[in-house]
Amino acid sequence: MEEKKPLSHHKQESEEQHSSRREFLQKVGVGSVLLSAGAVGFQTLRSLVPNVLYESARKFKIGLPTQLSEGVTFIEDKQLYIFKEGKSFYSISASCTHLGCTVKHTKLNQPKEVEIHGEKKTITSEFHCPCHGSKYYADGTNYAGPAPRPLKWYKLELSPDDGQLIADMGIEVEQNFRLTV
């Protein structure tokens, strides 16, 4: 009887080994199934994130500075306003900062005295959003409606090759930005 003890003990041990090997293999099996499912899932989703966009360029030529008319010009397909004041140029986005509707440049019937960032200014025009009634001063500062931020200002530069005005909607600038030609 005494001799049998180590035997059964030995058997039990091998069973334990056996079951732990089985568990291990099970884990490897389930793990590889999950891993490959995850990989396929990732591939599927990744394929839906475009690598190349056939969209219109964010940086584009507008025309010669002299060709632009004094005051405001709206570039329709880019949702961008270009302003010309004598020799200086600047551009303000027409995309409302609330939900992206195109804001309308509205001439005021009579000049208005307003205080923007603590400075008193006289403005003759404003931007109004048709979607939810946000209102912006002439420099794009929001003052009414749900818009949370001022309209974006984008960089303007001169093309070195033909002297055309270039708007770069990839680069935001401060409200005091002016391109003087």
Next chain:
Amino acid sequence: MQFLNQLTALYKKLTWTWNPGSDKEAGDAIVKNVLLHAFPNKVSKGSLSWKYSMYLGTISFVLFVILVVTGLILMFLYVPSVERAYSSVKDLEFVVSFGWLLRSLHRIAAHLMVAVVFLHMVRVFLTGAYKNGKSVGSNRPLNWIIGLGLLLMTLLLSFTGYLLPWDQLAYWAITVGTNIASSAPVVGDKIRFFLLGGNFIDQNALIRFYVLHVFFLPMIVVFLFVWHMWRIRKDGGLAVVDQEALTQKPEKVIPVKSKTYSLLGITNGSSVHVQTTMVNEEENSVASIPNLTRRLWLVTLGTIIVTVILSIIFRAPLEAAANPAVTPNPAKAPWYFLWLQEIVTISTIPLGFVTINGALIGGIILPTVMICLAVWWPYRDPSGINSVGVWFAPERKKQNRIFIIICLFIIIFTIIGTFLRGPYWNFYFPWEAWPTMPVKY
């Protein structure tokens, strides 16, 4: 290890019918077959009542079928490309024989479905029908959550369908909708990019919305719908049945002969009909065929008639082709989102140095909170078993009132947004004329 066990359990739960471990499991495999539960053999008089359920669920199903049938035919006639989408819809309207009717039916059925699914939810809440009664194995809160999923899918289907005509209405509604997604903190812009497949609403966005609209979302609806129906049977029928069980003198009922599978159900102990032993079946229920089927066909017929008449009266509009440069004034979301548009308009909050966009509050936080509340409420609801399946149970007075107030807010905001908002989202009474707006900017 815990995770592995859970995974194995889930796998077994999904596959045991193919590989039953005992004769009992083999029997269950037949008894629990979802196809056998699609339709009851007998139905209680209470659940047949027009007044109790108003057949709102049936109506939404019929509307869904109308949408699938008209939608499938529309797929032959619609081209999901930026160049041709608008003209193919225009052809439907003016060139294709009865094309206008197809499109109008699809549109009206979609609008009605949003309304009817919403009303169905209101009915379920006001009758306390998301609560468990006494029957074993019922899990009505789960079915309420499945129903919420169906409501969300209905809204998403409507929203994705909205872009397809590629007219001004479509383009700007999607602009507003996807910008709401982008107002989510940190990942917002990435979500929008993924939704649209780019930075602008263009061909990628159109094809994405199209595939979601005609395949993925309907598939989810079909799956959820089957689950929804199956759960009703598992929960022991409509909640009103639990009410009938309460009001009746408990009687021991021997398993009914008419059911071929009641024996297996007894061994299992969970067959729907064995669970409802308290109701005297013979007295209170009638055969489903023809009593229930007659009403279902009547509802189907009525729904089709109303949808066709409305489709003829209210022709589907088609605005000018989509133009990213010109935002129509006012630009309105679909009517069922106008209460949200009303909220995103008034909920921008300046907090000193930082301003929280109303789109985040009204478009993301508020809807999320509402959904979470709706999911959580059935588990929190303190009302007792006597208020299951009764309209306006006195015990539920307070919560019913709060629910009705929330619904009224949604409805009132929807009405304001639809009828009382004019250019620049200014308030106009119906008798006030809108100022004329220049089309060009």
